[in-house]
Amino acid sequence: MAKTAPEASHQRRNFFYLFFILLIIWLALTSSFHWQEFSVGILLSLILSLILSKNYLKLGLPPISxxxxxxxxxxxxxxxxxxxxxxxxxxxxxxxxxxxxxxxxxxxxxxxxxxxxxxxxxxxxxxxxxxxxxxxxxxxxxxxxxxxxxxxxxxxxxxxxxxxxxxxxxxxx
Amino acid sequence: MSQTIAVVFLAIMAIGIFLCLLRMLRGPTAPDRAVAVDTMTTTVVALLVLLGFVFKRYVYLDVALVYSLLAFVGLVAIARFLERGI
Amino acid sequence: MDVFGVAITGVGIIFLFLGNFGVLRLPDVYNRIQAGTKCTTLGAFLTIVGVGIMEPAWLWKALLIALFVLVTNPISSHAIARASRKSGVSLCDRSVVDKTKDFEEFREKT
Known part of the structure; x- marks a missing residue:
């Protein structure tokens, strides 16, 4: 199914919001900036936000300004x-x-x-x-x-x- | 934080939890008891964090986090159950 | 810094106690939810943040727990309030107005 331009940008926006929220939660949970922990956190948040970003389209999050x-x-x-x-x-x-x-x-x-x-x-x-x-x-x-x-x-x-x-x-x- | 202050704080929280238990035993309807449990769980989360500080154990914070998560899910489940009127 | 943390924790614990006392004292389930939500939310928030200030290594995790309590507490109370309204718990004698009927009519229309 082809997506219209605003829908695609909306999904990209949701992806970034979810990615940063998950990364911040990961950092707060581990409370360390060691590069190994940090890279695992980035990888996990990337996978989770790729899978889940579609589910939050209905919420209607606005663009950042x-x-x-x-x-x-x-x-x-x-x-x-x-x-x-x-x-x-x-x-x-x-x-x-x-x-x-x-x-x-x-x-x-x-x-x-x-x-x-x-x-x-x-x-x-x-x-x-x-x-x-x-x-x-x-x-x-x-x-x-x-x-x-x-x-x-x-x-x-x-x-x-x-x-x-x-x-x-x-x-x- | 000195020993005395810690004991006083923990005692006040224990009395508060006891008051909630009293409401839970007396509550005329089921929602009353659910509210008492809700209030009690929030108090217990704060109590766990404070206990972790008093005993200097970092693990208590994880316990508090998981406990608050489970309490939230459990209370929403109880609310759904009451709503259907089974 | 230590004194500051102890003071914040103390204020939080007083609010927690008042919330618990309100749950015991107020007359019907809706008023009890009012006391049980507002006071315990701020009380738990201040207690946990106070502990985080006293032990700076724990601050981030404590803030995470506090934020979690701040977000989930209104939601679970709202779920219980909705359930108690649906299961037909009536208001106490001192109530002055009940507009639930208007709301139900509005629900019928849509």
Whole structure:
């Protein structure tokens, strides 16, 4: 079967991503830069990424660029700050003798298209203050909220999803 | 890290694991018990890494890595099982 | 450097303990998942990275374990939450809103 040009470039991109991720995992596992270990690592990652790179086409990984790297770093910093805030929030709710919780389940919408972007968004929502992804269907997310501030879908989308979506939209555009 | 601090840290983690065990025994539904096991495995991974540091054994890190991997696969399998409602 | 590592490990262990305590204390399964995911993820991450800082030769492997915990913990909790919703565990009495019906209607339509 003949491949079109964008598909072939997409597969090549996936191959390089997979190769570098596997090589980094190998280096972290062996923790040595001796040339023998290093060459075995390169060989293994080459074989594995040749076999497996077809399987990740559906994820829709974007091409690499300077802007995307900058936004990824900003996204990581924002995510880490949110994780720390989430932990302090949950710790306060657990320790407080009256347990100030107001739980509920709400629905929000997302504008992201790729599967990998939706997965990152759902996992980020799980790790941030008081919210937790229960289910995804198309562009709709079912969220459990430990302290419901708004039952309206648009407002809830603005409060929960917007702080990550503005970064993810640029990274996966 | 001195001996006392290590003992205090390990004791706090042991009490935490005991609390999870209590929830696992009491939990009214099956998902409650699964959540308790999930929390417990994460705590045990951290405990293994800390124990490896206290005993100065590098092997404990490999044990922690494999344990976290197996716990993840096992929990996803339990979740699939509960979802089908068998 | 050693003091710094001990401090990070200590903070992580406090968060781990709070997570375990929350699993015991909170009223229903969804709230327990909230405490059990957030607190243990950051707690385990900080504990393992703290050990890596105290023993620099272990840092890379410790970072790998920490990243693995950070990636897989939300996924396994999400799987359990989905399973508990499908197997019909109801929310606790203090809940204020439940939009699950809207979501199910949306599923019927597509």
């Amino acid at each position: 300077l802007k995307r790297i900058a936004f990824s770093i900003a996204f990581t910093i924002v995510l880490f700050i949110e994780i720390v805030k989430a932990n302090l929030d949950v710790a306060y709710r657990v320790i407080h003798p009256k347990m100030p919780i107001k739980p509920g389940i709400v629905v929000i919408k997302t504008t992201l298209k790729q599967d990998i972007a939706k997965m990152i968004l759902a996992n980020s929502i799980t790790l941030t203050p008081g919210t937790f992804t229960l289910d995804i269907l198309g562009d709709t997310l079912l969220i459990h909220w430990i302290n419901v501030q708004s039952e309206n879908m648009d407002e809830a989308t603005k409060i929960i999803g917007e702080r990550f979506e503005k970064y993810l939209r640029v990274i996966f555009s």
